[in-house]
Amino acid sequence: MDFLFYILLAINLISGILLLPYPINLFFLAISSRNWEDPPLRDYYEQSELPEITIQLPVYNESLIIHRTLLNLSKLLYPLDKLRIQILDDSTDDTSSIIDSTVTSLKKQGFSIEIIRRNNREGYKAGALANGFEHGVSEFVAIFDSDFLVKPDFLEKTIHYFKNNDDLGAVQTRWDHSNLYYSLFTRSMSIGLDGHFLVEKPGRRRRNAFITFNGTGGVWRRSAVEKCGGWSSMTLAEDLDLAYRAQMEGYEIIYLRNVSNSQEIPPTIRCWIIQQSRWAKGFSQNLRKNYRHFLRNSQKKSRIQGSIHLTQYFVPLLIVLNTVTSSILLYFPMFQGTTYLIFGLVFSLATILGIIAYVFSVLRANRPMRDILLIPFFLFWGAALVVRMGLGTISGLCKKGGEFVRTPKFNLSNSKKGIKIDIRERIPLDKVFIAELVYLTILSLGLVKGIELGGMYLSQVAFYLFLILSMLNLVVSELLHALAK
Secondary structure: OHHHHHHHHHHHHHHHHHHOHHHHHHHHHHHHOOOOOOOOOOOOOOHHHOOOEEEEEEEOOOOOOHHHHHHHHOOOOOOHHHEEEEEEEOOOOOHHHHHHHHHHHHHHOOOEEEEEEOOOOOOHHHHHHHHHHHOOOOOEEEEOOOOOEOOOOHHHHHHHHHOOOOOEEEEEEEEEEOOOOOOHHHHHHHHHHHHHHHHHHHHHHHOOOOOOOOOOOEEEEHHHHHHOOOOOOOOOOHHHHHHHHHHHOOOEEEEEEEEEEEEOOOOOHHHHHHHHHHHHHHHHHHHHHHHHHHHHOOOHHHHHHHHHHHOOOHHHHHHHHHHHHHHHHOOOOOOOHHHHHHHHHHHHHHHHHHHHHHHHHHHHOOOOHHHHHHHHHHHHHHHOOHHHHHHHHHHHHHOOOOOOOOOOOOOOOOOOOOOOOOOOOOOOOOHHHHHHHHHHHHHHHHHHHHHHHOHHHHHHHHHHHHHHHHHHHHHHHHHHHHHHO
16 A cells, blocks of 8 residues: 555655646746747838748638638739639538638639549548648748638738748748637637637747647748648647748748738637647647757747647646546555645745736737636636646557547637527447446545545645536537437
8 A cells, every 4th residue: 555655655745746837838928928929020021022922721511611711812912813712621521511612702703723532531621731732822821720710911911021031931820810709618618729829839939939820820932831841640739740840941930920811720629639638639740750850950949839739638637647646645644745745835826927918918919908818718618627737648649640620610700699509419328437436436535534634735625625616517519419310
């Protein structure tokens, strides 16, 4: 029993210590990114010398939104003779027929549009983008997901950064939200995305650290993509993979916070599961694939930020390890809580710093002050995913590739009025659900013992109660969803 106790204690302390840098660093990035200004343009293309641009639009079963997206692209302010559109259509439903009819109309207006279809989804999104390159693209390639509403002046505000700047590999812009006020859930969960685009990304740029391409809303230099090996399906975060490889080759990625385009926030916890599980696995696959090369081909001052960035999805796994071992340790008579109390205070302070960073993101998004009160909701719904993201992280460390499960899109706006669609995603109960039940049980045992011990353990009790309610909300949702079938 003593051996088991010390093993659990070691896991508990190590996982707790490893958790500390993440919220502290988020606060550091929030401070670093204050007074951010987008980089100034060095030069401009004359109207007559504007380069040709290819827009790549990867699509898979997006019948609810594809017509709107294509019509929106047709509003781009750029010479038609220098604009090409590739629709990379891997759809297996009526999306393809909608694309065909819409493209026929747009071609009559003078747009150069090519529809590229494959017999399979080999490589998923990365495979579709690579296949588009094989059909020929311009030196500059703008990439948009099928739910993106691109502003007419997007190309005008991005392409000039490439003028006389051969070291520039890509320009990434910020995401806005087309359905921000659709529900309390979308308003709350948008805080996480705003934290990335308004705190993390400008903070890392300010520190000259590597940043990611976010898969959409950006322009790439074709030769940069080709030089660093092209699109790869070895990870489920192909955008992160390409961005790091390009920066390791010496290319720069510029981030423009003041140029934004709208995308649809996943409107339910079920949609969020799909997205975050894929990202968790993709990030750990990138760590496995690129980390050694990153350490050899990056400056010392960027290695800390890069390490925290690539391992950020370890946080859910560390939370699971820490809370499970804490719950079990409470039942050992030899467990002394004094040291644990000191660590708990330090961890609480670090968590507060992380929350303050999200306050900055709300304010920088020019949202009402009252939206700061949504941060607990964001944390509540996000905490429910720790088991799924933790297991996704482990899976990504163990194997490359995997199925790219798209995040469902529904053509939602800021109002539910007139929306009569089924947004219950078809995610069956699986082995992860069993793991969630086991985790919920262990947390409950820790809660009971913590209440019994009282005193210094009451802060732990409050944290456990928050996690239990979060997990319970998710588990009940999954059960009701399964029974509804």
